[in-house]
Amino acid sequence: MRVFWELGWFFKERKKQYITGVILLLFVAFLGVLPPRIIGFVVDEIGRGTLTPAFLVKWLGILGASALLMYALRYAWRLMIFGSSILLAQNLRERLFTHFTRMSPAFYQKRRVGDLMAHATNDLQAVQQTAGIGVLTLVDSIATGGFVIAAMALTVSWKLTLIVLLPMPLMAYMTNYYGKLLHERFHGAQEAFSSLNDKTQESISGMKVIKTFGQEKQDIDDFKRLSDRVVDENIRVARVDSLFDPTISAIIGVCYFLALGFGTYFVMNGEMTIGDMVAFTTYLGLLVWPMLAFGWLFNIVERGRASYDRIRRLLAEPVDIDDREDAVDVRPQGDIVFSLEQFQFTGDDRAALRDVYFTLRRGETLGIVGKTGSGKSAILRLLLREFDHYDGDITFGGISVNDYKKQQLRKAIGYVPQDHFLFSTTIAGNIAFARPDAAMEEVHEAAKLAHIHQDILNFTEGYSTVVGERGVSLSGGQKQRISIARALMMRPELLILDDSLSAVDAKTEEAILSSLKKTRTGATTIITSHRLSAIQHAHQIIVMHEGTVAEIGTHDQLMKKKGRYYEMYELQQLEALVEQGGEA
């Protein structure tokens, strides 16, 4: 029940709704006591032969009015309590999302998207249930149970009430016991189901092997075996599950039996009337639900607590890269000086970069080459300030990148990543991602620079074509070029192309590079690439190897050196030849 305490802040926030809701619930529970009592009155009057039309109309009128009132109240409390519970879900979802937008890439590296999603879906669902059905069940079961028992004891007979209630705890005990049993067996059923799921997954992934060995039939037999287990485990669950209803009706049956037996005795010695007895047995029926509800309540609350804990832990995760207190609030521009002694990724004992020093003058282009894992991307990620724990300093316009406001630094850098991620919106929406209200002409201009304009016009819906899972599927090269256009829309001080021309052919690559060169005079560019043609014309080229600078210079200087760069260059020429089928 601690979770109700922990959610206290929300209940306070929605004080009015919850208090009103609870009062309404109490009122409904109270009104629920009326019908059996009215039945009892009418039965007595009929039995005595003293029923008058006025009496009948009066009590039936009350019954009708209370029914209508209950309808209205029930509707109202649902709106209050359930309405609040979905608001809680909305509120937490919003907070989670905002929190997600603040977390650094390091966070996303250690958490899986599926897991984060689970917080925002299943866990939220469980918390919502606690604040809705949980509250309802708690209040309603206590109130209904209380009122009904009070009505039985006060308006009929407290003696009979005591007698009849004797078997009730047994019901609570039994259902609780079944609940535990069920929980355990349910676990078994879950496991059987998930092994069936794994089996299916595996068979589908390994379909070629199965087909190769002609083992389809055997594999189906294997699946049948597992599905037998699923059935068996579920029957084990059903065996317990099917106990609930009969047990409850057995115990209720005993209660009825007691009520009738002792009731008859009381009627005979004049302690109660037949009408009382009819009312009493009807009350008994009303007691079943509160008894059961208590069992569910524990279940709901248990899940709600675990889920809320998980959500809170996630929300408490600190934002690891944030603006410094006296952060510089201007958009950086100028030379970039990179002087790094050492940097390692968290949890990695090997240095990802060491002794990397270079200066990139404003308006110049830097090319970085090297194998996968040589440290190219790490340099870029430090520039983007995805990490700020390292030995050394990286300055942009004379100020350390860590001293700028994050927003300002990002405004200055147009980043085109390796894994060109596009959002499922229109192409125009993707290009204008950073400036959603930019004029269409500007979007076209950027697309032209990235040499994707013509491709876009060829789509049936042009710039309004939706990309992504539900839209048109683009080739890798098209995605890359759209990513470039997106970065250009920012008119960035520094443009970073992180191996982002790998999927476009050599001719287009050259065209893009030369139009960039033309339009981006005075602006700085960094290009990393596997393909040397992309960086051949850079003012400065760095060859990275195992986290450090192996060679540095212009294309001509490096070619003369006949070192790594030279070798890479020659091999690539050959590779290009092979790809073209051997004819130059």
Added chain:
Amino acid sequence: MEKPKELTGKDQWLVFKRLLKYLAPHKRMLAVAMFLLVLTVIGDVLGPVLIKTFIDDYLTPGSFPTGPVAGLALGYFFIQVSNVVISYFQLLKFQEAALKIIQQLRIDVFTKVQNLGMRYFDRTPAGSMVSRVTNDTEAIKEMFVSVLIGFVQSIFLIVGVYIAMFFLNVRLALITLLVLPILVWIMYLYRKYSSEFYQDLRERLGQLNAKLSESLQGMGMVQAFGQEARLQDEFNNINEKHWQAGKRNIKLDGLLLHPAIDLVYALALILLLSYFGVTSFTNTVEVGVLYAFVAYINRFFEPVNQVMERLSIFQQAIVSASRVFELLDEDDLAPAQAGAGGEIVDGKIEFRNVSFSYDGKGDVLKNISFTAMPGETVALVGHTGSGKSSIINLLMRFYEFERGDILIDGQSVKEYPAKELRSKMGLVLQDPFLFYGTIDSNIRLHDHSMPDQTVQAAAQFVQADRFINELPKGYQQQVTERGSTFSSGQRQLVAFARTMATDPKILVLDEATANIDTETEVAIQVGLERMRQGRTTIAIAHRLSTIQDAELILVLHHGEIVERGTHQELLAKRGLYHKMYLLQNGIVE
């Protein structure tokens, strides 16, 4: 994301009818359950009759002759006890039947999946197929267990209650019949609106989750472009709409579910009491009958409430079922074998003018012809997309082809029985897929009759025995999902052993591109060498060094054979092969 599907009322009905067909094989079990259900309903209905008799015949007059009263009490007791026992078995039987029905459906879907062609696997994400087999069928199970069974039980109970009411008092029973149309009307209204509102809520939730998932995946971009605030706004906007949809559902539920049913209950009570009251002005009224009617009405509304609250499960299950049936109706089947008979004895392979296209547009193979004589090795080289894998795919009958023909020992591959082809041809895949189980089970696969010696001999033959013997549990060593605890080289060796255990006549090799650890590299080379001895081999080679002794090397480019010959001949040609060779050896001319 699954594409949201619009199902019209008629579609839903068709899907439902098709689902019901799955009940047929379980007729007997269902009949037993139905019979038990009838018994419990009789028990349920009889209880109030007995109490009514007690009230009217003994309690009201105040006389208690021991015999009849004791008889009544015993009768009541007996009915209660037997009812408890019978209803337990009734509930169990229904659930059992539902589970068996779902099992059959699952097996059908899985069998279907096994019979689909690779083409289907190419265009369908594995995850969604798995969902069809397990999650969707699970949703259908939910419907059977918590909706259909409840529905049947409610109908029986309602019928039973009415029979009892008519038996007690025809006119009163007729009056209470008045509430039925109201209930049906409420149910109709609820179904009508909830299918729309609920659908809307689900769609909004889908959007919400899609947005969240996309934002999480693209968070790097969002942050790099400083668009956090805008994304938050967009998300909050969808969140708000989802909330509104949720609120709409709460309102609908509040108007038409429990509160409404309870209102009808009160109406029924009022009708009942008015009837008795008005009658009592002129006639004597049996109080016991009134009691019985009150009891029946209480009993009657319980299941109605339950069924109503679960209608949304029904909706969900129909959507799932329609997806399952869609897969069952898929006609992209694996290529069929003419099955005329025939046996592969020598293993001579001949490609005759084979052309092939996956999508019917661009040809990935153009007029391929070559012959591999028994025991010879033919190597296929070329860069990605040159058509090497397609040649293997056709030879292995993963895809159907129409143009040209592939002959083995002079007979078309299309004409051999599937079993003959599978047992005489061994394929080693580029990515050696290991199944969950043990090393032993991964070598023998599902062949339980294979002697242990064969398994071990096969492992020895490809030199996999060395690393296997070093494992703590040897051949019984656990293999976890996809064999992730083994190195890629070790996995490759196990895959070799798996192929050798069936002793194929023809070997098809798709050499691994991934870097093999140096420890197993030698073992693999030796293994490959040995496997090829005496077998016709078609090998895709990424490393030219492994196929220098091949009798024939085919160099592919854009689906055509551009060069053919032995290693030496091709080098001498100084063409594409020569350049590839230089490239691989890192030689700069």
